[in-house]
Amino acid sequence: MLVGKWSRWWLITLMIGIISTGSMLLMTQAQTPISIPTQTPVSTSTPVPGAIGPTDYDANINPLTGLAVEDPSVLQRRPIIVKVSNSPALVRPQSGIGEADIAFEHYTEAGVTRFSGVFYSHTPQRVGSIRSARLIDYELVPMYQGLLAFAGASIGVDKRIYGSEYVQAFMCQVSDDPEQCYANVDAVGPAGYVAPSDFAERAYKGVLYGPPYFYRDQAIPIPHNLFANLDALWQLAIEDGNDQTPELSGLAFHETPQGTPTGSGIYAQVRYRTTLVEWHYDPETGRYYRSSDGEPHYDANTEQQISAANVIIVYAGHYLTDIVESQWEDTIHWSVQITVWPEGDAVILRDGVRYEGRWLRPTRDDLMTFQTSEGNILYLKPGNTWVQLVPLPDQMDPETEWVNIG
Numbered sequence: 001m002l003v004g005k006w007s008r009w010w011l012i013t014l015m016i017g018i019i020s021t022g023s024m025l026l027m028t029q030a031q032t033p034i035s036i037p038t039q040t041p042v043s044t045s046t047p048v049p050g051a052i053g054p055t056d057y058d059a060n061i062n063p064l065t066g067l068a069v070e071d072p073s074v075l076q077r078r079p080i081i082v083k084v085s086n087s088p089a090l091v092r093p094q095s096g097i098g099e100a101d102i103a104f105e106h107y108t109e110a111g112v113t114r115f116s117g118v119f120y121s122h123t124p125q126r127v128g129s130i131r132s133a134r135l136i137d138y139e140l141v142p143m144y145q146g147l148l149a150f151a152g153a154s155i156g157v158d159k160r161i162y163g164s165e166y167v168q169a170f171m172c173q174v175s176d177d178p179e180q181c182y183a184n185v186d187a188v189g190p191a192g193y194v195a196p197s198d199f200a201e202r203a204y205k206g207v208l209y210g211p212p213y214f215y216r217d218q219a220i221p222i223p224h225n226l227f228a229n230l231d232a233l234w235q236l237a238i239e240d241g242n243d244q245t246p247e248l249s250g251l252a253f254h255e256t257p258q259g260t261p262t263g264s265g266i267y268a269q270v271r272y273r274t275t276l277v278e279w280h281y282d283p284e285t286g287r288y289y290r291s292s293d294g295e296p297h298y299d300a301n302t303e304q305q306i307s308a309a310n311v312i313i314v315y316a317g318h319y320l321t322d323i324v325e326s327q328w329e330d331t332i333h334w335s336v337q338i339t340v341w342p343e344g345d346a347v348i349l350r351d352g353v354r355y356e357g358r359w360l361r362p363t364r365d366d367l368m369t370f371q372t373s374e375g376n377i378l379y380l381k382p383g384n385t386w387v388q389l390v391p392l393p394d395q396m397d398p399e400t401e402w403v404n405i406g
Contacts, residue, residue, distance in 0.1 A: 066253025066382035096127035098299030111273030128227035145246035156323030163196030189322035250367035265354030309383025
């Protein structure tokens with residue numbers, strides 16, 4: 001059904017540079033290690049008085065923010081995970097990212113970052129610019145039982161989403177030599193049979209849909225001009241039978257900080273290889289304000305500086321895979337697996353203070369939750385959250401990557 005919506009020119013564009021690839025495409029990458037759970041105990045602490053969550057929420061409370069919504073019916077729809085570009089700088093200010101309930105910033109490749117915005121309580125009709133999915137979205141969509149809105153994907157990531165049989169059938173439908181085409185598609189990874197994801201029917205690829213779901217702003221150069229209308233996408237999900245109410249639990253909120261802070265948290269600097277992110281706490285508003293590369297970072301829809309009630313630094317293993325994301329002449333960029341399972345270190349910033357603890361995601365369908373090393377709940381401030389996904393400390397290049405909190 002999806003195949004017929006793909007244009008022939010886009011297929012040919014995807015195949016350029018792939019069929020001609022040589023032995024470098026067959027290079028074996030380091031295998032993604034299997035994370036071994038540590039002895040961090042699963043939280044059994046009783047929520048403190050006044051807590052929101054982590055298991056029970058009133059019908060009008062958003063379990064991703066701890067805030068009440070005016071229309072509780074919006075919580076009966078699935079969240080949408082939206083891929084938003086952050087490179088090159090001309091894509092800033094992005095549209096709508098400031099309205100995400102939770103936003104993840106993560107590496108793509110070549111040191112640049114991209115956003116996965118989790119939209120649930122707000123319905124902006126212009127979000128973008130929309131870019132391609134990455135392996136991290138293969139984890140985030142089931143985590144939030146969501147829909148995925150993205151422009152496209154590399155062949156390897158497409159296999160993770162739709163399954164290798166579908167991708168091979170589509171890619172090779174116009175080939176004069178299907179067997180050779182299958183081999184070429186295998187060469188860009190992962191090779192062999194790959195089962196469809198558990199959300200394949202909920203993955204909405206922008207190149208397959210026109211307005212009102214996805215549209216291009218002709219005043220912005222391609223490929224940075226694709227935007228999504230989330231209201232239209234939610235309506236499409238209803239028509240497709242993908243509007244089931246999610247069962248989201250695991251995050252806990254409290255209006256006042258709980259537990260013992262581990263230091264000051266009025267400022268955070270996260271240095272990615274090509275992007276410098278800063279968060280400054282404003283005690284008057286009780287929020288953190290984002291800057292990128294020394295400039296305040298705005299949302300184009302609201303013309304307001306992007307801000308968050310919580311900023312969370314999540315340390316997770318980053319490992320190269322055998323999936324080719326892009327190639328230019330002899331330079332190949334391999335897809336990065338960010339291992340957001342089963343647990344790791346985290347730093348939570350709220351109300352100008354910092355809390356060090358652990359993030360946990362024991363199973364694929366679990367939300368990422370937070371607790372102290374003793375197993376006590378780490379409470380977020382009610383409101384939106386920005387998550388900075390960073391490599392493990394021993395994976396960082398100290399010349400180009402670091403985290404400073406003060």
